Amino acid sequence: MKCVFVTVGTTSFDDLIACVSAHDTLQIIKSLGYDRVILQIGRGKVVPEPFRTESFALDIYRYKDSLREDLQKADLVISHAGAGSCLETLEKGKPLVVVINEKLMNNHQLELAKQLHKDGHLFYCTCRVPTCTRRTSPLLLLLLRSAKILQRGQLPSHP
Amino acid sequence: MVSVLVLAAAGAAVVAVLLAVRLWVVLRSQAPVPRQSLSLLVVAGSGGHTTEILRLLESLSNAYSPRHYIIADTDEMSAHKINSFERNRADKDPSTMSPEYYIHRIPRSREVQQSWPSTVLTTLYSMWLSFPLTHRVKPDLVLCNGPGTCVPICISALLLGILGIKKVIIVYVESICRVEHLSLSGKILFHLSDYFIVQWPALKEKYPKSVYLGRIV
Numbered sequence: 599m600k601c602v603f604v605t606v607g608t609t610s611f612d613d614l615i616a617c618v619s620a621h622d623t624l625q626i627i628k629s630l631g632y633d634r635v636i637l638q639i640g641r642g643k644v645v646p647e648p649f650r651t652e653s654f655a656l657d658i659y660r661y662k663d664s665l666r667e668d669l670q671k672a673d674l675v676i677s678h679a680g681a682g683s684c685l686e687t688l689e690k691g692k693p694l695v696v697v698i699n700e701k702l703m704n705n706h707q708l709e710l711a712k713q714l715h716k717d718g719h720l721f722y723c724t725c726r727v728p729t730c731t732r733r734t735s736p737l738l739l740l741l742l743r744s745a746k747i748l749q750r751g752q753l754p755s756h757p
Numbered sequence: 758m759v760s761v762l763v764l765a766a767a768g769a770a771v772v773a774v775l776l777a778v779r780l781w782v783v784l785r786s787q788a789p790v791p792r793q794s795l796s797l798l799v800v801a802g803s804g805g806h807t808t809e810i811l812r813l814l815e816s817l818s819n820a821y822s823p824r825h826y827i828i829a830d831t832d833e834m835s836a837h838k839i840n841s842f843e844r845n846r847a848d849k850d851p852s853t854m855s856p857e858y859y860i861h862r863i864p865r866s867r868e869v870q871q872s873w874p875s876t877v878l879t880t881l882y883s884m885w886l887s888f889p890l891t892h893r894v895k896p897d898l899v900l901c902n903g904p905g906t907c908v909p910i911c912i913s914a915l916l917l918g919i920l921g922i923k924k925v926i927i928v929y930v931e932s933i934c935r936v937e938h939l940s941l942s943g944k945i946l947f948h949l950s951d952y953f954i955v956q957w958p959a960l961k962e963k964y965p966k967s968v969y970l971g972r973i974v
Binding site (some may be wrong): 608647663664678681682685706707709710712713 | 803805808809816834843932933934935936938940955957974
């Protein structure tokens with residue numbers, strides 16, 4: 599069983615949840631060999647309907663005390679740019695795609711995502727809803743690339 | 758009349774100079790005092806600050822006790838995270854008696870996207886509330902990583918030193934998110950903290966007086 603875990607942290611990131619749970623996106627995720635998607639949606643207003651078929655499952659929840667377990671069983675993590683989520687994911691050695699929330703003003707967390715990308719630990723992209731359902735969406739391209747290229751992430755504790 | 762004004766001005770100047778000297782002395786004095794435990798005042802805050810500071814606290818021993826947390830009064834999520842962190846910590850180490858920690862709440866000094874002039878007013882207001890709190894707790898060490906609330910708290914802690922009530926060590930750890938630029942709180946507290954820690958080499962280069970230990974959260 600291969601699992602994608604999507605996390606938005608303590609606030610909300612509706613664009614990301616809408617994008618990942620769109621039919622086309624789920625098809626692509628499926629075609630990459632994943633058969634389970636878990637969404638942590640915080641206090642978001644976009645609440646996709648969970649479902650379970652023979653070959654695929656979509657689970658969803660708002661908050662848990664610790665994301666540790668879900669990160670542990672994930673084979674790919676798609677996360678907002680929060681430092682906590684990024685660090686925790688990379689510490690577990692999981693491949694990570696960070697999606698930047700462009701609706702946040704002065705988004706200083708972008709600096710961290712950029713640097714961690716430069717150091718080869720993750721991929722990042724933005725999430726524009728209108729382009730989301732097209733196959734050319736940057737997120738989807740990154741998903742494709744990450745599944746093929748991204749080695750197990752690793753974050754040195756000290757330089 | 759003129760002489761009164763001159764006298765008043767001279768008086769004010771003397772007070773200002775004395776304060777400046779006192780500030781300088783307080784910021785200089787770093788003689789280590791041996792102690793069994795050290796009371797900690799931790800400034801938490803939404804937007805990742807709480808998560809990050811709790812990651813930092815994970816590596817501190819129980820000698821850092823009691824732990825006083827300060828959060829903004831509207832920040833339920835941080836209170837929840839702190840409670841769950843302390844519960845976990847107590848579970849892991851049953852030898853400790855009930856965990857000694859307290860959560861204090863003060864008004865936010867700056868709501869996200871608040872305008873600058875009103876920021877000044879609300880900061881003054883939270884300064885008014887921070888000082889009695891800091892005075893009551895009289896911590897040995899203040900630890901913070903940049904939420905707006907930490908500026909009035911650190912100034913209050915500094916004031917305790919200036920007034921000769923207690924020398925409080927102020928440790929500022931700039932958020933891991935800050936790779937090349939200091940946060941606004943960081944820029945202010947760079948001058949007022951005893952130890953200013955950055956987590957990326959580019960910041961160490963820009964601010965040579967800061968301490969760089971690699972990634973510590």
